């Protein structure tokens with residue numbers, strides 16, 4: 001059991017609170033926020049869709065599915081997708097343990113933070129283009145390519161790398177993008193174009 005209750009989260013999103021692992025500071029543990037659990041429980045079964053059995057943990061299922069899709073297609077994990085270590089038990093409920101991406105020794109900033117703190121620097125352009133090229137070509141389904149779901153990391157040998165830490169996995173009730181490679185690619189091309197516009201890369 002991992003004890004998180006008396007600790008402060010290091011980050012949070014709409015759905016999860018993110019804690020540093022108490023015994024391993026290179027990892028983070030994501031737990032579902034109580035509000036998100038209440039939101040999930042308030043939905044009728046019908047609207048919970050095909051993942052209804054997973055209740056408030058359906059995001060974990062989505063993450064695991066995409067991780068497996070990458071392993072199946074490429075034989076190994078991608079440096080552009082968050083490293084998932086596994087499912088863990090915490091005193092705040094089930095948690096998803098992931099590698100903490102870092103930048104200059106601190107928790108890695110999201111692209112949103114970079115954009116609001118003075119914008120992109122020239123040396124960030126090439127890593128971003130490499131990320132966008134990977135995203136388009138990879139088998140993963142993207143749902144939310146907002147700038148809060150990618151971070152800039154230099155965790156591996158100081159090399160700059162953009163990593164998707166959220167917003168991947170199919171949310172549609174009928175998983176057309178998982179079934180059709182063409183449709184998935186078409187959807188991601190559109191998303192990458194809008195991300196390029198958002199980042200002033202065009």
Ligand SMILES: Nc1ncnc2c1ncn2[C@@H]1O[C@H](COP(=O)(O)OP(=O)(O)O)[C@@H](O)[C@H]1O
Nearest residue numbers: 011012013014015016018082099100101165166
């Ligand atoms: N692997 C990671 N490395 C570094 N920071 C992370 C990582 N995963 C999440 N974060 C931070 O935690 C925040 C919330 O996590 P996220 O998975 O996006 O939760 P939510 O599903 O609630 O949006 C992110 O915006 C980011 O700042």
Ligand SMILES: [Mg+2]
Nearest residue numbers: 013148149166
């Ligand atoms: Mg998020």
